[in-house]
Amino acid sequence: MSILPQLAFVLILGAAGLILRKRILFLKRNILLGKDETRNDQPNERWKTMFLVAFGQQKMFKRIIPAFLHFLIYVGFLVINLEVLEFVLDGILGTHRLFAPLLGGAYTVAINIFEFLAVAVLVSCVAFLIRRNVMQVERFTKPEMKGWPAMDANLILVIEIILMFAILTMNATDQILASRGDEHYLALGPLFFSRILQPIFMGLSDGALVFIERFAWWFHIIGILAFAVYVTYSKHLHIFLAFPNTWYSNLKAKGEIQNMPEVTQEVNMMLGIPVENPSAPPAEIGRFGAKDVNDLSWINILNAYSCTECGRCTSECPANLTGKKLSPRKIMMDVRDRAEEVGKSIDAGGPGLEDGKSLLGDYISKEEINACTTCNACVEACPVNIDPLSIILQLRRYVAMEESGTPAQWNAMFQNMETSFSPWKFSPSDRFNWSEKVKEEEMK
Amino acid sequence: MAEMAANGQSPEVLFWVGCAGSFDERYKAVTQAFVKILNKVGVSFAVLGPEETCTGDPARRAGNEFLFQMQAVANIQVMNGYEVKKVVTACPHCFNTIKNEYPALGGNYEVIHHSQFLQQLINEGKVRLLGGGEFKGKKITFHDSCYLGRANNVYEAPREVIKALDVELVEMKRCRTKGLCCGAGGAQMFKEPEAGKKDINIERTEEALATGAQAIAVGCPFCLTMMTDGIKNKEKEAEVKVYDLAEMIAKDMGI
Structure with missing residues (x-):
């Protein structure tokens, strides 16, 4: 036999590996545009969260139908990839x-399981295409989904359908050849799913079948490698990033907003409270809050790259539900798109962050962030523990502290708080007035 | 508090009244109801009175971290000065801020929401409900506050308190972890909403009305305002009332 196919295969595999390596480094650099943040506490709790939420799909099951279909694709992905190992070898x-030969009868059982999953993936992908394009489930039709995001989603589903067909075609023709006594092809036990396709190919010559079988084999393996590269350009990255993303989940109470120690220092000095290490030079303060992606934490950007644009956040957001512009999904997409833009610019020797654009303003408007009620519905809804609220609040901090650009009514509230220590304009000395009525009643 | 401290007494718990509880005409009734319950039961408690200031919650959520920390640090100094150990409050925003955000600034207290406190008092038999009061057998729905529920995972305490009143608790379509915000959190209470097709409190009120409940129970001053406004907007004030948990308990105790 010619060694050419082996050579070609090794070359393709090597090329795919190189492209993937380049893409992974690009993504890593983009994520690390964000500020340092250490979040390694409670490792046991982190592994548990990752196991339940990413591996176990716990939060997906809040919506049972898409969860079930997604689960089939997910299990199919995990299990069918075992077969890819054989493909590569x-x-x-x-x-x-x-x-x-090594596994004997167990091999036939395994292939039948793969085929069952291939069919399950195929059916689920078709169902998802229908949900997106025919039923037009509302969360898939929001403004931020127009254009590439909708195309990306459909492409992924179509590619997966084609890849599954390739597996089934390969097995069907492979077994016809085996039954005709071709020495190269091993007769396995009955394959219950690909057998259904066999009548289509029965009339073909051996040569044609070998061609189809080989074509399907090459198509499947090259398809998988190409898909792996495609994923790095796509919202589909969640298949890998869901794992680190859930590991780095915020484990604190959702209501807690992260403290700004650099502010604490100044506040303590203003109030005449002794400051720790007063002689130490003040820490380098870049900017209060976030204007661009580099002001966010790297975990915020990891969140953005982990987002698969399912829109469960947006469909639970009270602001979005009542027609406001805010969509938590769009916030995540904007952060990712801005990080991509900056990354590409840096790679092209361009100005990078200094391109005159910024996340706030060019991607996300004040109208959007001002509409947030900080209710945490989006955080709760996200199947992979993404936190859009953290980003919204950092943007608000920039607007309030660097631009003094908060809405007038909020400025009035700030003023009341400064002068009368309450968001409403009441005299602080009246704070205890409510007690008079109680005293009166109890005197009776 | 100042009075007790001067007499060398230290109360079991500090009742954090909050700005709404101190100034909001409607919510003052909740403060009064809760204090009457505490007095009736004989809980040793104190309030800070004029020494209390806003926790800073709306300032922090509107982005003004300086103002938040000014308020927070001042409050912590006062509370640490009185060696406060335990805080109870009827406002989920104050509850969340003092419980979760003050520790980073040096304020460490055991903080509970009044729904949890009431539940404890009921369980311990200290609050004795007369039953057969005006709520008996009525349909009541509970509106989850974001800062009690999702923010701090308190879902059952308010429900247990309501159930103790021998009422029929009916749930809205979106409840517990999926509860819909009243629209006032994140400093929205203090400004007009952005342009949209509907106000959030109207959406939530419609959902509450759909349960057929005769009363909506809440555990938050902002939710109380928003739901009350929603009911007014729907012109249902005569049929559906909005109450805080403490008011319902006080009514049933006949105080």
Whole structure:
């Protein structure tokens, strides 16, 4: 046999590896545009969260139908990738179904399981295409989904359908060849799903079948490698990033907003409270709050790259539900898109962050962030523990403390708080007046 | 508090009244109801009175971290000065801020919401409900406050308090972790909403009305205002009342 296919395979595998490496470094650099933040506390709790939420899909099951369909695709992805191991070894060694002789009857069982999952993935992807394009589920039709995001989602589903068909076609033709006594092809036990496709190919010559079988094999493996590269350009990155993203979840009470120690120092000095290490030079303060992606934490940007644009956040957001512009999903997409833009610019020798644009203003408007009620519905809804609220609040801090650009009514509230220590304009000395009525009643 | 401290007494718990509880005409009734319950039961408590200031919650959520910390640090100094150990409050925003955000600034207290406190008092048999009061057998729905529920995972205490009144507790379609905000959190209480097709409190009120409940129970001053406004907007004031948990308990105790 010619060694050419093996050589070609190794070359393709190597090229895919190189492209992937470049893409992964690009994404890593973009994520690390964000500020340092250490979040390694409670490792046991973190592993548990990752196991339940990412691996176990716990939060997906709040909506049972998409959760079930998604679960089939997810299990299919995990399990069918075991077969890819055989594909790769066969490709390198020039063998065919390397594991079949080793596993005996168990191999047929395994292939049947793969085929079942392939069909399950196929059916689920078709159902998802229908949900998106025919039923037009509301969260998939929001303004931020127009154009590329909608196309991206459909492409992923179509690619997955084609890849599954390739597996089934390969097995169907493979077994026809085996039944015709071709030595290269091993007869396995009955394959219950690909058998259904066999009548389509029965009339073909051996040569044609070998061509189709080989074509399907190459198509499937190259398809998977190409898809792996595509994923790095796509919202589909969640299949990998969901794991680190849930590991780095915020484990604190959702209501707690992160403290700004650099402000504490100044406040203590203003109030005449002794400051720790007063002689130390004041820490380098870049900017209060966030104007651009580099002001956010790297975990915020990891969140953005982990977002698969499912829109469960937006569909639970009280502001969005009542027609305001705010959409938590769009916040995440904007952060990702801005990080991409900056990353690309840096790679092209361009100005990077200094391109005259910024996350706040060019991507996210004040109208959007001002509409947030900080209710945490988006955080609760996210199946992979993304925190859009953290980003919204950092943007608000920039607007309030660097631009003094908060809405007039909020400025009035600030003033009341400064002068009468309450968001409403009441005299502080009247704070205890409510007690008079109680005293009166109890005197009776 | 100042009085007790001067007499060398230290109360079991500090009742954090909050700005709404001190100044809001409607919410003052909740403060009064809660204090009457505490007095009736004989809980040793104190309030800060004029020494209390806003916790800073709306300032922090509107982005003004300086103002938040000014308020917070001042409050912490006062509370630490009195060696406060335990705080109870009827406002989920104050509850969340003091419980979760003051520790980073040096304020460490055991903080509970009045729904949890009431539940404890009921469980311990200290609050004795007469039953058969005006709520008996009525349909009541509970509106989850974001800062009690999602923010701090307190979902059951307010429900237990309501159930103790021998009423029929009916849930809205969106409840507990999926509860819909009243629209006032995140400093929205202090400004007009952005342009949209509806106000959030109207959406929530419609959901509450759909349960057929005769009363909406809340555990938050902002929610109380928003839901009351929603009911007014729907012209249902005669049929549906909005109450805070403490008011319902006080009514049932006949005080």
